[in-house]
Amino acid sequence: MNLKRFFAVVKARNIEFVRDKSSLSWSIIFPVLLLVGMSLVFSGEGQSQYKIGVMNLSQVNSNFIETKYIDFIDYNDPTIAQKKLAQHSIDLLIDFSKSTYWINPSSPKSYLTEKIFLASHHSYTMQQVSGKKIRYVDWVLPGVLGMNMMFSCLFGVGYVIVRYRKNSVLKRLKATPLTAFEFVSAQLLSRLVIVMITSSVIYTGCNLFFDFYMLGSYFDLFIIGALGAFSLITLGLLVACRSKSEELTGGLLNLASWPMMILSGVWFSLEGSPLLLQKFADILPLTHLVSGARKIITEGATLADISYHVVVLIGMSTLFLLLGSYLFSWNEER
Numbered sequence: 377m378n379l380k381r382f383f384a385v386v387k388a389r390n391i392e393f394v395r396d397k398s399s400l401s402w403s404i405i406f407p408v409l410l411l412v413g414m415s416l417v418f419s420g421e422g423q424s425q426y427k428i429g430v431m432n433l434s435q436v437n438s439n440f441i442e443t444k445y446i447d448f449i450d451y452n453d454p455t456i457a458q459k460k461l462a463q464h465s466i467d468l469l470i471d472f473s474k475s476t477y478w479i480n481p482s483s484p485k486s487y488l489t490e491k492i493f494l495a496s497h498h499s500y501t502m503q504q505v506s507g508k509k510i511r512y513v514d515w516v517l518p519g520v521l522g523m524n525m526m527f528s529c530l531f532g533v534g535y536v537i538v539r540y541r542k543n544s545v546l547k548r549l550k551a552t553p554l555t556a557f558e559f560v561s562a563q564l565l566s567r568l569v570i571v572m573i574t575s576s577v578i579y580t581g582c583n584l585f586f587d588f589y590m591l592g593s594y595f596d597l598f599i600i601g602a603l604g605a606f607s608l609i610t611l612g613l614l615v616a617c618r619s620k621s622e623e624l625t626g627g628l629l630n631l632a633s634w635p636m637m638i639l640s641g642v643w644f645s646l647e648g649s650p651l652l653l654q655k656f657a658d659i660l661p662l663t664h665l666v667s668g669a670r671k672i673i674t675e676g677a678t679l680a681d682i683s684y685h686v687v688v689l690i691g692m693s694t695l696f697l698l699l700g701s702y703l704f705s706w707n708e709e710r
Contacts (some may be wrong), residue, residue, distance in 0.1 A: 377557070381558055389562065404578060407432040408582060425447065426485055427466045428448050428467060428469070429451050429469040429473070430455065430468070432450070439496070459675065461505050467483060469491065477490070477497075477500050513587070514586075519640070519642030521575055522640070526636060527606050528570070529612055530569055532570070537616040560701055564606070568605055600682065600689075601665070603665075604661060607660055607664075613696065614699050614700040614703070615629055617699075617704045639660040640662035640666050641663060661689065667685055668685035
């Protein structure tokens with residue numbers, strides 16, 4: 377590894393990105409517009425669907441859980457369930473085995489679901505939990521930033537490498553002392569630096585206007601963001617490791633990005649969704665980035681608490697990087 381050549385490529389790639397005003401502007405403006413739009417659309421309380429947490433739902437035998445227009449979510453840990461209720465993620469929590477239910481007195485939905493529940497269950501003990509409400513814009517923040525990082529990582533690496541190969545730039549670089557490992561490493565580092573800087577600027581700027589909810593550590597949030605970004609960058613490398621066709625690469629990158637955008641919890645929680653769907657979402661890098669960041673922001677989780685997401689992201693990054701490096705070609709499409 378020649379550090380001089382390595383950092384020369386890093387510098388050249390950064391300058392190239394900054395000079396591309398359209399890409400630079402879009403990577404900053406797009407998530408800001410999404411956050412503003414979502415905060416306006418979901419600022420009201422006029423949602424028609426209710427969510428009720430039930431302790432050990434599979435063991436409950438009650439006609440109430442068949443009530444229409446209510447989602448019943450199974451919980452095994454009462455501490456986690458009560459935290460969800462305190463954060464307004466669910467509207468009511470019921471433990472049928474102990475004839476007890478919990479409400480959040482500051483939540484209008486909690487008041488209404490309590491009235492619905494008491495219409496059929498009269499002898500239950502009521503308890504209260506309270507906490508600061510998590511707005512939809514707070515909840516969706518990790519998803520919006522993660523989605524922006526996903527597109528920047530996948531297309532910022534995939535299209536660039538394919539364009540270099542198609543324009544014979546890689547063929548010329550092959551004639552220099554620059555090794556494939558140095559070139560790939562420089563591309564990865566360059567994109568990682570760009571993504572983390574732009575994401576940090578976006579978060580900081582929007583935080584001045586939205587005053588985002590934050591319970592965890594900003595350092596932990598930065599680490600999980602960097603791990604997620606690196607995993608997505610290596611996935612982009614793997615997709616573009618051999619192809620010369622921008623059309624084919626674009627199709628493959630869209631094939632990778634759209635399932636993540638829909639099924640990774642960017643816009644809505646997968647709680648209560650079919651188990652098969654949750655299993656599929658678990659193999660997507662963006663799922664672990666968004667879930668880990670969301671737990672840090674809304675639950676105050678540490679890196680140890682989200683160790684599963686950390687380990688999975690590291691494992692995915694390693695696999696994608698090894699495959700991408702092994703299959704990488706300077707100028708051949710096979």
